[in-house]
Amino acid sequence: xxxxxxxxxxxxxxxxxxxxxxxxxxxxxxxxxxxxxxxxxxxxxxxxxxxxxxxxxxxxxxxxxxxxxxxxxxxxxxxxxxxxxxxxxxxxxxxxxxxxxxxxxxxxxxxxxxxxxxxxxxxxxxxxxxxxxxxxxxxxxxxxxxxxxxxxxxxxxxxxxxxx
Amino acid sequence: xxxxxxxxxxxxxxxxxxxxxxxxxxxxxxxxxxxxxxxxxxxxxxxxxxxxxxxxxxxxxxxxxxxxxxxxxxxxxxxxxxxxxxxxxxxxxxxxxxxxxxxxxxxxxxxxxxxxxxxxxxxxxxxxxxxxxxxxxxxxxxxxxxxxxxxxxxxxxxxxxxxxxxxxxxxxxxxxxxxxxxxxxxxxxxxxxxxxxxxxxxxxxxxxxxxxxxxxxxxxxxxxxxxxxxxxxxxxxxxxxxxxxxxxxxxxxxxxxxxxxxxxxxxxxxxxxx
Numbered sequence: 278x279x280x281x282x283x284x285x286x287x288x289x290x291x292x293x294x295x296x297x298x299x300x301x302x303x304x305x306x307x308x309x310x311x312x313x314x315x316x317x318x319x320x321x322x323x324x325x326x327x328x329x330x331x332x333x334x335x336x337x338x339x340x341x342x343x344x345x346x347x348x349x350x351x352x353x354x355x356x357x358x359x360x361x362x363x364x365x366x367x368x369x370x371x372x373x374x375x376x377x378x379x380x381x382x383x384x385x386x387x388x389x390x391x392x393x394x395x396x397x398x399x400x401x402x403x404x405x406x407x408x409x410x411x412x413x414x415x416x417x418x419x420x421x422x423x424x425x426x427x428x429x430x431x432x433x434x435x436x437x438x439x440x441x
Numbered sequence: 442x443x444x445x446x447x448x449x450x451x452x453x454x455x456x457x458x459x460x461x462x463x464x465x466x467x468x469x470x471x472x473x474x475x476x477x478x479x480x481x482x483x484x485x486x487x488x489x490x491x492x493x494x495x496x497x498x499x500x501x502x503x504x505x506x507x508x509x510x511x512x513x514x515x516x517x518x519x520x521x522x523x524x525x526x527x528x529x530x531x532x533x534x535x536x537x538x539x540x541x542x543x544x545x546x547x548x549x550x551x552x553x554x555x556x557x558x559x560x561x562x563x564x565x566x567x568x569x570x571x572x573x574x575x576x577x578x579x580x581x582x583x584x585x586x587x588x589x590x591x592x593x594x595x596x597x598x599x600x601x602x603x604x605x606x607x608x609x610x611x612x613x614x615x616x617x618x619x620x621x622x623x624x625x626x627x628x629x630x631x632x633x634x635x636x637x638x639x640x641x642x643x644x645x646x647x648x649x650x651x652x653x654x655x656x657x658x659x660x661x662x663x664x665x666x667x668x669x670x671x672x673x674x675x676x677x678x679x680x681x682x683x684x685x686x687x688x689x690x691x692x693x694x695x696x697x698x699x700x701x702x703x704x705x706x707x708x709x710x711x712x713x714x715x
Contacts, residue, residue, distance in 0.1 A: 296473065299460070319461050321615055323527060332501075332530040338460045339531070340453070343475060386526065407614035408525020 283344045286354030294341045301325045301336035304351060312352035312381045316410070323409035326382035327351050333389040333405075352381035355388065364388060367426035368419070375413035383409045387423045396427055442474050444563055448586045452476050454497055455531035457524070458540045467579075476589065477533075485509065487597060494593045496535025496558075500547065501526070503534060512597035514712065515604035515623045519550035522608050525615050535590045538574060541581035543644035544618050548575070550606060552649045553623035553641035556595040562588035575648035601628045601636070603713030607701040618643070619689050620682075620697050624705035628664070628713045635659040638709075640672070640702055645680035645694070652676035655702065664710055666703075673702035 281303065282291045292307050304310045304327070316324030318337050325337040328350040355362035361369070364387055374380050383406060390397055390405035397405065402423050411419065443450050451470035453459055454477050462468040476482065482497035485506050492513055494503070503509050504521040523529055523537075523546050537547040538558060548571070556571045560583060571593070574582045583590050598604060604625040610616035623641040628634070638659040640652040655676035662668040682694040 319464075320457055320524075320528060323525060326527055333527045334531050335457075335527045338457055340456060340460065340473060340475070343456070343477070404614075405526055408527045410615070 279342055281341055281345050283346065284348045286350055296340065296342060298341040299337055300327070300329075300339040300341045300344055300349075303341040304336060310351050310353050314378055314381055316378065316382075321410075322379075322382075323386065323406075324379055324382045326385045326409060328385050328389050331389065331392065333386045333408075335408075350385070350388070352384055355384060362388075364391070364423070364426050367422040371418045371422040371425065373414055373418040373422040379409055379411040379413075383411065383419055387419075387426075390423070391427050394427075397423070399424065402427075442472075443587055446472055446586075450474055450586060452585045452589055454533040454536045455499065455528075456536075457528050457532040458536060470586075482535075482591060487512070490597055490599075491594045492597045494534060496590045496592055497533050498535075500524075500529035500532050500534070500537075503547070504529065508597075513550075513554055513595070513604065514598070515553055515606045515625060515709075516547070516550040518606035519546040519608075519621070519623060522546050522606070522610075522618070522621075534593065538571065538593075539581045539583045539585060539590055541575050541577070541579055541648070543575075543578055543646060543648055543650070544621065545643065545649065546606075546608070546618065546621055549621050549641045549643045549649045550623040551593060551595065552651060553604065553625045553639045554595040555639065556593045558590050559592040559594070560588055561591045566591065568594070572649075572651070577647050598625065601630070601632070601713060602626065603628075603709040603711065603715075605705045605708035605712065607705040607708075609697060609701070620645070620694055620701055622698070622701040622705045624702070624709045626659075626706060626709040626713055628710070629661075632714060633664060635662050635664060635668070638672070638706065640676055640705070642676065642680055642698065642702075645682045645698065650680055652679055652702070654679045659706075669703045669706040669710075670699070672706060673699035676702045 278293045281294045304313050314324040316322035320335045320338045326333050327336045330347050386406050402420050450472035453473040482495035484495045486493050500520040500523045504517050510517040534547045537545050557568045607622040608618050610618045621643050625639040627636040629636045638656050642650045655672040677695050677698040684691040
């Protein structure tokens with residue numbers, strides 16, 4: 278057993294882990310933070326995306342101890358008390374949430390993007406979320422929501438009807 | 442740490458390939474030694490005309506490095522094409538090479554750049570040509586229970602040189618390549634002929650592959666659609682793509698090799714001339 282200490286959603290957290298534990302399982306099973314989802318468990322869908330040290334990473338591929346001493350943000354860290362983060366609000370308003378399974382992962386990819394690049398273009402948004410699969414929405418509302426939230430003002434380019 | 446555990450411990454960097462292999466039982470380890478916090482292993486520097494990359498340079502770092510984009514463009518393009526941003530944030534070039542897959546984007550580009558890799562074990566370090574590290578699909582000469590790849594180096598491209606990556610895959614992200622082609626060209630002083638070319642292809646062989654006959658056909662040849670198309674034809678003949686459910690039919694890939702080689706040459710030439 279090892280002691281994993283990390284700053285999780287702004288708070289210092291210590292939890293006992295086995296060296297073979299993956300971060301997604303520690304978050305969900307040991308810390309009760311089930312916002313982060315497991316889709317494929319092999320790094321191909323992005324549902325498990327969390328932010329470690331400012332970068333979006335796949336928690337299903339991350340041995341938990343790699344987060345030791347790092348700053349980790351999960352979807353639970355976005356809202357404060359009962360107030361939604363502007364990204365979450367934008368997703369709701371733009372209809373970017375249907376079944377919701379991909380949503381936490383998408384939100385984390387979006388947050389990591391906006392933290393670095395507050396006014397991303399449509400291409401930059403597409404690249405940032407390319408690793409998050411969604412079977413429901415067709416992505417256009419997601420892109421609108423991120424674009425809208427990022428700018429909170431006017432135009433970040435025409436959102437294409439067919440991007441390809 | 443590796444020596445203490447006598448083959449039962451294994452190095453891990455980003456883990457984007459290794460963790461899956463461990464979960465699926467394709468590789469085993471009692472202990473993982475995380476090398477990502479070793480300082481200097483993520484450096485990207487230019488030393489005496491050679492670009493030196495620490496083995497822990499991630500795909501994202503390589504894709505965004507202005508040095509690599511300007512002086513080794515094919516590597517930046519290759520790294521940008523991999524996986525997803527989440528994977529590029531974690532996966533390293535060292536890991537890509539040690540994973541030794543024939544379709545590996547970074548490895549193919551490094552092969553075209555004629556990179557060397559520095560291997561360190563308990564007794565010392567030495568530089569090895571990259572091509573010598575690939576033994577078979579998924580089999581590297583580097584034994585991660587005993588030794589570590591610490592750095593890459595290759596000559597930065599100069600004014601008469603250009604490079605390009607061509608790739609096709611089922612999707613624009615999260616897709617292994619059906620075919621990749623990494624090209625580096627050197628033009629003659631007058632700029633009308635090829636002095637030399639390097640063409641690396643994958644997956645068309647058990648390991649990342651240099652199309653040496655195609656390369657030879659370009660030595661001293663005039664720069665023209667004919668010579669570049671001919672090189673594509675020769676590259677197709679000397680590579681042996683198999684039919685596979687994962688990678689598409691042999692006949693299709695043979696046709697596409699010709700196109701990717703020609704396009705790669707065209708773009709690399711444009712960049713060398715520009």
